[in-house]
Amino acid sequence: MTFEFFTNSSFIGAVLFILFAPLIGGIVMGIDRKITARMQGRVGPPVLQPIYDILKLFEKENMVVYESQNFWILSYLIFIVVTGVLFFAGSDILLVIFALTLAHVFLILGAYSTGSPYAHVGAERELIQLMAVEPMIIIAAVGLYQVTNSFDTAGIIQSTFAPVIVLPGIFLGMVYILTMKLRKSPFDLSTSHHAHQELVKGLTTEFSGSTLGMTEIAHLYELVFLLGFLFLFFGTAAPLIGIAVILIVYFLEVFVDNATSRVKWQFALKSCWIVTAVLGVLNLLALYLI
Amino acid sequence: MSYLTKSPWIIHYDASSCNGCDIEVLACLTPLYDVERFGIINTGNPKHADIFVVTGSVNEQNKEVIKNIYNQMPKPNVVVGVGICACSGGVFRECYNVSGGVGELIPVDVYVPGCAARPEQIIDGIVKALGILDKKYKDSKKGGDFK
Numbered sequence: 325m326t327f328e329f330f331t332n333s334s335f336i337g338a339v340l341f342i343l344f345a346p347l348i349g350g351i352v353m354g355i356d357r358k359i360t361a362r363m364q365g366r367v368g369p370p371v372l373q374p375i376y377d378i379l380k381l382f383e384k385e386n387m388v389v390y391e392s393q394n395f396w397i398l399s400y401l402i403f404i405v406v407t408g409v410l411f412f413a414g415s416d417i418l419l420v421i422f423a424l425t426l427a428h429v430f431l432i433l434g435a436y437s438t439g440s441p442y443a444h445v446g447a448e449r450e451l452i453q454l455m456a457v458e459p460m461i462i463i464a465a466v467g468l469y470q471v472t473n474s475f476d477t478a479g480i481i482q483s484t485f486a487p488v489i490v491l492p493g494i495f496l497g498m499v500y501i502l503t504m505k506l507r508k509s510p511f512d513l514s515t516s517h518h519a520h521q522e523l524v525k526g527l528t529t530e531f532s533g534s535t536l537g538m539t540e541i542a543h544l545y546e547l548v549f550l551l552g553f554l555f556l557f558f559g560t561a562a563p564l565i566g567i568a569v570i571l572i573v574y575f576l577e578v579f580v581d582n583a584t585s586r587v588k589w590q591f592a593l594k595s596c597w598i599v600t601a602v603l604g605v606l607n608l609l610a611l612y613l614i
Numbered sequence: 615m616s617y618l619t620k621s622p623w624i625i626h627y628d629a630s631s632c633n634g635c636d637i638e639v640l641a642c643l644t645p646l647y648d649v650e651r652f653g654i655i656n657t658g659n660p661k662h663a664d665i666f667v668v669t670g671s672v673n674e675q676n677k678e679v680i681k682n683i684y685n686q687m688p689k690p691n692v693v694v695g696v697g698i699c700a701c702s703g704g705v706f707r708e709c710y711n712v713s714g715g716v717g718e719l720i721p722v723d724v725y726v727p728g729c730a731a732r733p734e735q736i737i738d739g740i741v742k743a744l745g746i747l748d749k750k751y752k753d754s755k756k757g758g759d760f761k
Binding site for chain 2: 361364365366368369370373376379380383385386387524525528529532533536
């Protein structure tokens with residue numbers, strides 16, 4: 325199956341993603357903050373609070389010490405959007421994964437380009453996180469190809485049966501690394517949305533105003549992309565079950581976020597690779613044997 | 615109204631407080647008062663903050679720290695002095711190491727007196743500061759102080 329970008333459906337998918345992903349991501353994150361507050365016995369902010377936060381950041385002054393950070397963060401935002409556009413347009417999933425990695429490399433370079441030691445430690449940890457999750461994502465792509473005979477997301481999603489039936493291990497592995505990708509506790513090593521910080525704000529310490537706003541928008545795009553990635557495991561064969569499972573998974577993420585404390589990077593890296601080796605590789609081996 | 619008033623992020627600094635006011639400031643974050651209802655978040659980072667909340671009187675050693683935090687905050691920003699010590703130095707005013715309230719060092723927009731200031735008062739003071747923050751933003755847009 326060859327991929328054509330300039331077909332109607334892929335074009336519509338890309339445009340819808342660019343236009344609505346920040347809104348959907350903002351609402352999901354707003355509900356996330358609301359549920360978090362309820363779990364802590366608080367009322368919590370309005371559902372649209374993440375969007376207010378971003379709009380506010382664009383009203384603030386952009387304080388910059390080294391100008392290069394603006395370029396890196398703009399590139400980060402652009403490549404996160406490119407990742408999502410390729411994904412929702414039905415492109416090659418390997419290309420999507422490379423674009424995602426490249427986007428994060430730009431974020432890390434942005435943090436390294438600042439003078440703050442906190443941002444530097446945050447950047448190092450982000451690199452470790454990238455290293456921890458990458459094998460699992462690649463295995464997920466390989467597993468989906470084994471099942472559907474297609475590397476294109478357009479082909480994977482049209483699978484005649486839900487890939488999760490034969491890829492339960494890989495799906496669980498993806499759910500495990502989702503915590504790290506969403507930067508939720510216990511894996512909020514590089515930067516965190518919570519008040520309990522250890523590196524000031526880690527990766528984003530030196531960003532302010534519109535630059536910080538751009539990282540937040542990129543975060544919303546990435547959230548929608550990641551939830552979309554999980555949906556591939558269900559596809560058009562079981563769309564409703566897919567959405568229900570994703571909602572349950574996200575609720576569990578919020579629960580884990582509130583119930584656990586931050587782990588050391590050694591544990592984060594090791595546990596991700598062990599989960600990848602056990603759930604991911606065994607699932608792949610089982611596929612070859614069947 | 616600008617979006618600044620909907621999502622004010624706070625940085626809290628304890629100048630040389632007895633910790634009474636600090637505990638009251640943190641009490642605002644607890645389930646009983648829950649200031650996150652108004653989008654208020656306590657950040658530890660001056661570059662992300664909009665409101666600088668100072669408790670306690672200024673002493674000779676932390677003058678530079680307070681100036682540094684203030685200068686690192688992106689505009690528009692406001693300063694709220696919480697507790698009588700932050701307003702005037704309080705009972706420590708005459709101490710050899712105390713140089714007075716925060717207002718002698720940086721421009722303070724709202725003073726919240728009290729020993730210790732109650733959470734309701736602190737929230738009231740922050741809400742007053744939001745009006746000033748909004749005004750500062752609109753003024754700066756007219757004058758073109760910053761992008």
